[in-house]
Amino acid sequence: xxxxxxxxxxxxxxxxxxxxxxxxxxxxxxxxxxxxxxxxxxxxxxxxxxxxxxxxxxxxxxxxxxxxxxxxxxxxxxxxxxxxxxxxxxxxxxxxxxxxxxxxxxxxxxxxxxxxxxxxxxxxxxxxxxxxxxxxxxxxxxxxxxxxxxxxxxxxxxxx
Amino acid sequence: xxxxxxxxxxxxxxxxxxxxxxxxxxxxxxxxxxxxxxxxxxxxxxxxxxxxxxxxxxxxxxxxxxxxxxxxxxxxxxxxxxxxxxxxxxxxxxxxxxxxxxxxxxxxxxxxxxxxxxxxxxxxxxxxxxxxxxxxxxxxxxxxxxxxxxxxxxxxxxxxxxxxxxxxxxxxxxxxxxxxxxxxxxxxxxxxxxxxxxxxxxxxxxxxxxxxxxxxxxxxxxxxxxxxxxxxxxxxxxxxxxxxxxxxxxxxxxxxxxxxxxxxxxxxxxxxxx
Numbered sequence: 001x002x003x004x005x006x007x008x009x010x011x012x013x014x015x016x017x018x019x020x021x022x023x024x025x026x027x028x029x030x031x032x033x034x035x036x037x038x039x040x041x042x043x044x045x046x047x048x049x050x051x052x053x054x055x056x057x058x059x060x061x062x063x064x065x066x067x068x069x070x071x072x073x074x075x076x077x078x079x080x081x082x083x084x085x086x087x088x089x090x091x092x093x094x095x096x097x098x099x100x101x102x103x104x105x106x107x108x109x110x111x112x113x114x115x116x117x118x119x120x121x122x123x124x125x126x127x128x129x130x131x132x133x134x135x136x137x138x139x140x141x142x143x144x145x146x147x148x149x150x151x152x153x154x155x156x157x158x159x160x
Numbered sequence: 161x162x163x164x165x166x167x168x169x170x171x172x173x174x175x176x177x178x179x180x181x182x183x184x185x186x187x188x189x190x191x192x193x194x195x196x197x198x199x200x201x202x203x204x205x206x207x208x209x210x211x212x213x214x215x216x217x218x219x220x221x222x223x224x225x226x227x228x229x230x231x232x233x234x235x236x237x238x239x240x241x242x243x244x245x246x247x248x249x250x251x252x253x254x255x256x257x258x259x260x261x262x263x264x265x266x267x268x269x270x271x272x273x274x275x276x277x278x279x280x281x282x283x284x285x286x287x288x289x290x291x292x293x294x295x296x297x298x299x300x301x302x303x304x305x306x307x308x309x310x311x312x313x314x315x316x317x318x319x320x321x322x323x324x325x326x327x328x329x330x331x332x333x334x335x336x337x338x339x340x341x342x343x344x345x346x347x348x349x350x351x352x353x354x355x356x357x358x359x360x361x362x363x364x365x366x367x368x369x370x371x372x373x374x375x376x377x378x379x380x381x382x383x384x385x386x387x388x389x390x391x392x393x394x395x396x397x398x399x400x401x402x403x404x405x406x407x408x409x410x411x412x413x414x415x416x417x418x419x420x421x422x423x424x425x426x427x428x429x430x431x432x433x434x
Contacts, residue, residue, distance in 0.1 A: 004165070022163035022197055022207055043198035045191050051256050057234070058256040063194040065187060067165060068209065114255060132341035133254015 008069045010035060011079025019066045025074070026050045026061035037077040037106040041135075048134030051107035052076050058114040060133075077106035080113065089113060092151035093144070100138030107134050112148045122152055163197065164206045174210045175290040175315040184208050186315065188230055189260040191253075192268060215317070225323050229264025229316045233276065236263075244327040248279040248349065251334040254341050264316045267301075268308065271368050272344040272411055275334055277305070278367035281375060282349035283330070285321040289314040305372040329353050333428045334367075335420070337411065344368040345412045346421060348428050352388065359383045359392075364425075369404040369417060378402030379425065393429045397422040 003018035010033060017032035029035040029052075038061050041047035050061040053075040080087035089112050092098070099105045108131060115122055115130035122130070127148045136144060166184075168174035178184050183205030187193045196202040215230035220241035227236070236242050236249040237258065252261060252275055266276040267287065280301055287304045290296040291314040301319070304312065324330045331350045336342030347367035352359050362383045364376035378399030386392035406417035 020162065021165040024194060024198065044195045045253070045257055045260075048254060048256060057259045059259050060191075060256045062198060063190045063260060065165065065190060065194065065207070065209070111255065129250075129340050130255055133256050 004067055006067050006070050008071060009073040011075055012073075017066075021067065023066045024062050025052070025064040025066045025069055028066040029061060029074070029076070035076055035078060038110075039103055039106065041103075046135070047104075047107075048111060048131075049104055049107040051110040051134065053110055053114060056114075056117065058111055075110070077109045080109060087113070088154045089116070089148065089151040092147040092154065096143045096147035096150055098139060098143040098147035104134060104136040104138075108136065108144055112144075112151070115148070116152055120152060122149070124149065163202065163204060165209065166206050167209045167211055170212050171210065171214060171290060171296075171315060171317050172293045174208055174212070175317075176292050177206075177208055178315050179292045179313070181206065186210070188265045189232060189262040191257060191261045192265055217318075223323050224320060226318050226320045227263050228318045229262060231263045233258040233261050233263075233266075244324055244330045245279060248276055248332040248334075248347075250340075251275050251332070251347070263319055267304065267316060267319075271371060271373075271407065272346075272409065274373060275344055275347040275367050277301070278347045278365045278373040279332055279349045280319055280321065281305070281365035281373045282332075282351045282363045283321040283324070284351075284363055285319045287316055288318045288320065290317050291315075302375060305374075308372060324351060325353060331428050331431065333424060335424050343411050346406075346417055346424065348421075348425055350428055352383070352429075354388075357387050358385050359388060360385070364396075366404065366421070368411075369406045369421060371405065371407070374403055376400065376403065376425075383429075388429060393426055396429060397426045400425045 004021050006019055007016040015033055017028050019028050026038055038052055039049040041049035043062050045060050045063045051058050052061045055072050089109055111131050111134050127145050185193055185207055187207040187209050215228050217228045218231055219226040220239055233249040233252050236245055266274050285301045286298040287301050288296040289299055296317050329352050334347040335345040344367055346369055349365045351363040353361055362380045364379045365373055366376055367373050379396045382395040382399045383392055400422040401418055406414040408414045
């Protein structure tokens with residue numbers, strides 16, 4: 001079966017790959033582009049570990065057709081840091097012990113980033129709703145919620 | 161022959177391609193079809209994408225609302241004219257799923273999914289279905305859902321419904337074990353227009369209480385011409401189970417669903433806790 005070319009921006013860099021026609025974005029990222037931050041969890045859109053931003057909006061890479069990303073901007077947790085400087089969310093996740101096994105963390109970070117990009121001062125309920133599609137089996141969610149609220153506060157202080 | 165992907169630039173082209181090959185599946189938001197691809201249930205044939213802007217178009221300012229089948233639940237949430245639908249749209253998945261899941265796809269979601277179809281059923285929506293290059297025809301959503309199990313032919317292009325006269329006339333609740341996101345134990349949508357304080361042409365619909373979303377005709381009869389008070393709500397609760405055929409699944413047993421339906425219906429009608 002002939003492969004299909006696809007080209008999109010990945011964390012700010014133009015990348016191209018040959019994919020199977022019906023290949024999902026997660027497979028393309030992990031197998032063709034060596035981008036391992038998004039994980040394969042359920043493959044059904046239930047767990048959220050493959051959450052990425054596509055043109056700034058959160059989407060599930062396992063349910064996204066790779067060729068449909070042609071010309072778009074895909075962002076993963078790997079692209080959050082600027083050089084040696086971690087994103088405020090990554091710092092807050094460490095400070096608040098919001099990662100235990102770490103499997104859900106890349107998806108949680110992207111879901112949280114999508115929230116803060118749209119709403120820099122979220123309420124606790126906003127945070128809960130923002131990560132409602134992301135499952136964590138370790139931390140019981142509270143440290144993650146605290147971390148996102150702390151990152152929002154840090155962002156607010158930087159802006160002030 | 162492995163799966164192939166085709167792109168249709170117009171709805172007519174898409175309808176024609178769907179009509180010409182039964183192994184062609186429409187890929188809209190991907191939340192249903194890509195699951196089948198990932199799990200190996202869909203191994204050959206063609207996935208069809210539509211790039212026609214009309215597929216994602218919304219006309220929401222007038223008395224007659226039209227939502228393209230490719231409109232996502234996030235688009236509904238971002239539209240102020242559709243504020244009365246926001247609670248229902250927010251009840252579907254998390255933010256990432258809502259960016260992808262479409263109105264049209266929701267009509268095909270198997271129970272206990274498809275909560276937005278329940279809403280559309282209570283709004284007496286019509287489904288516009290196009291076959292080949294002919295113009296789209298309107299099908300009542302209830303008929304569409306009844307025919308769904310037999311396999312619907314044609315392309316769903318949009319859904320249409322009348323805007324509720326007052327936002328407060330429309331109510332929705334989703335009962336789930338996990339909040340804020342969880343599969344439905346059940347969902348209930350109620351459109352309760354009233355004339356002179358009396359309910360006229362009530363529409364009540366249930367999700368997860370039958371193989372497809374269903375109208376609660378017994379409840380509608382019980383409320384017709386009545387004021388919404390303790391007596392009429394009690395009568396509605398007594399008629400709540402008419403026409404239901406709930407399943408036992410991982411979320412709840414059929415017995416549990418039957419037991420709690422009147423309770424949640426009563427709360428929705430009295431606007432308690434919803």
